[in-house]
Amino acid sequence: MPAHVVMYRERMEQGLAHDGMQRMNDIGRQVVNHARADCPVDSGQTRSSITHHVTLVGRTARLRVGSPLERAKWLHEGTGIYGPHKNPIVPVSAKALKFPTPGVFGPMPRGGSRRPGGFVFAKSVKGIPPNPFLTTALKTVLGTTNVTVRPTTK
Known part of the structure; x- marks a missing residue:
């Protein structure tokens, strides 16, 4: 018996x-998981902010x-001499840049214990090298021939 299908x-x-x-x-989801795995971590805020939207x-x-x-753009593209302007x-x-130190700093006080905190001053810094974690994640999931990256502008 023949069937009749109407689409x-x-x-x-x-x-x-x-x-x-759905696809x-x-x-x-796969790209976000790979990007979060490759994203540099300090506090985890940047890593947890990576999302996708279809x-x-x-x-x-x-x-x-x-x-x-x-800051995700800075991590991805680099800053200072490694960034787009190639300048320190x-x-x-001000006369100098001021950075807090994460651990102990300074000479040992009389009591024998070190105090946390302190600052480091610099007239210039090199910046950070690029870590293209988003592009790498896209290429991992889709393959290098299927990825075209276009920077977004605001």
Whole structure:
């Protein structure tokens, strides 16, 4: 007995769009996981801010992966002599840059215990080398031939 199938174009396109959104969502989760694994960690705030968002524009599903934090861009692209301007970081309104030290600092006091804290001063710093953790994550998940990176502008 023959079967008769009727497919409605609108429903087919809706189904394809839904499938595309699901696939992009899966890819987005994978990219976020790889990016978080490669992201440098100090406090963990940048790593935890990496997210993805999928939108449907016409018949095209678009995936956006990134972080809303400005420091994520600095970590990704580098700063100072390693960044886009290739210049060391120098103070703008002071004679020196001032950085807190994370551990003990200074000579041993009379009581025999060290005090935490202190500061380091510098006339300039080199900056940090780039760590393209987002691009690397995209290339890991999608392969190097399938990735085109376009920087976003504000």
